[in-house]
Amino acid sequence: MGTTSLRRGLPRVPGGEPWPPAGLAPSPAAAPAVQAEPELIAPAHPSAPAASVVETVAEAEPPAVASAPAVPAAPPAAPAPAPAAVTEKPVRPKAEPRLYGSRTLGQWIKLVVLLAVGAVAAAAILVLAARGVTTLPGVSEFFEKYPGAYDLPDTAEPGFPWWAQWAHFFNIFLMVLIIRSGYQVRTEQKPPAFWTPKRGGKKISINLWLHQSLDILWLANGLIFVVLLFASGRWMRIVPTSWEAFPNTLSALLQYMTLDWPVETGWVNYNSLQQLMYFLVVFIAAPLAAITGVRMSEFWPKDAKALNKIYPVEVARAIHFPTMLFFVLFILIHVFLVFATGALRNLNHMFGGTDVVNWVGFWLFAAAIAVTAAGWYAARPLVLAPIAKLFGQVSSR
Known part of the structure; x- marks a missing residue:
């Protein structure tokens, strides 16, 4: 452990020598993270006066270090101005689609288109099937015998x-x-x-x-x-x-x-x-x-x-x-x-x-x-x- 010269301060009594006396003192060890409070040890002889014990502890404590002057707290910042209120356009509720019967106009159009496409497809199939039937044997003779109409009685007026x-x-x-x-x-x-x-x-x-x-x-x-x-x-x-x-x-x-x-x-x-x-x-x-x-x-x-x-x-x-x-x-x-x-x-x-x-x-x-x-x-x-x-x-x- 090294030594260092003592720093002398003011005299303890008027007209006295600066305190502490001139000399060397051991270098202080690194202070722990948390300094424990000094323990008060009872004197060996109970007859020793309590005042001397307190005086001994006081002398052992290091001199008080002057605290740094208090820095005045910064004045509170002025509150930021509130943002201007944004005027939102009211949202209108979506109108219900008008019903024509049980469906909307769009649904009716889709249904009509679907039915039209289906009808055209069905008609095309029927035409092809009927033309196929006319090619079968005996169909042409059937058409000659039954052309599609028969003669009405003579009393029928046009x-x-x-x-x-x-x-x-x-x-x-x-x-x-x-x-x-x-x-x-x-x-x-x-x-x-x-x-x-x-x-x-x-x-x-x-x-x-x-x-x-x-x-x-x-x-x-x-x-x-x-x-x-x-x-x-x-x-x-x-x-x-x-x-x-x-x-x-x-x-x-x-x-x-x-x-x-x-x-x-x-x-x-x-x-x-x-x-x-x-x-x-x-x-x-x-x-x-x-x-x-x-x-x-x-x-x-x-x-x-x-x-x-x-x-x-x-x-x-x-x-x-x-x-x-x-x-x-x-x-x-x-x-x-x-x-x-x-x-x-x-x-x-x-x-x-x-x-x-x-x-x-x-x-x-x-x-x-x-x-x-x-x-x-x-x-x-x-x-x-x-x-x-x-x-x-x-x-x-």
Whole structure:
């Protein structure tokens, strides 16, 4: 351990020598990280005064080191200015897509495109299959024997009388609105208005009232047509009078499927496929729609337990909707063939009452479509309510 000279300070008493006395002292060892407090050792002799012990400890302690002057604390920094409030544009909630029936407009477009592509693909397959059938042995002889139509009795008159033309127009107008209102009744969740009969009865939606009212008019138009059809003897135009109608129907169907269509002679005689389809529409599909519609309507007696057990409403519902789909499919195919097999002449048959080829029938058909479109647009509660009030009470709930 080395030595070092003592640093002398001020005298302990006035006029005395500087303290400590001049001399050398051992170099102090490195101070530990944490300096322990000095222990107080009791004196060997208990008779030693306590004051001398305290004085001895005081003399052993190193001189106090003057503490560094306190550095004044820095003044607190001024608070930073608050950032200017950012004005955010309120986010508008996204509007719900408008539904047309059970789907949006985009969904309907996708469905129509998908159905159109599927229909074109199915038609192409059918055409190829039908053309393949015509190459089989014996098919050409079948076409020669059954060209697609048979001769009507001599009493059958050609042409279309005026009452047939008007019945055809009313049928177009009423069928379109019946299909529209029937679909609304089937898909509506909250009716826009309600109708109650004047004589009392169950409250129904105004769309159901429209559907049933149109059904009554459609049935009246059909009954008048059928009565005049038999009274004039023109019933044989749409009622098969020979068993040859059935093989000729198959022949006409194959000719349509191959796109080598049979000759159109509708002014004088329908081909057998046309005749059979018109017979199904007038005498099968229309009565089915009427019978099932009456069963589901308010006109049906609800208290007739035996009758309701024989004819449950579930059976009527299971038949009524497919019958409507049959009408829709028939109308689409019928209109397509009218335009594809000589539009001007075919339109003149039913709208112009003549077999010549001119534009009269076309413009009358266009007028009929315009009237039907106006009826479609007018079939809404704002227009229906005043009419419905003539036959009952209209309310919003």
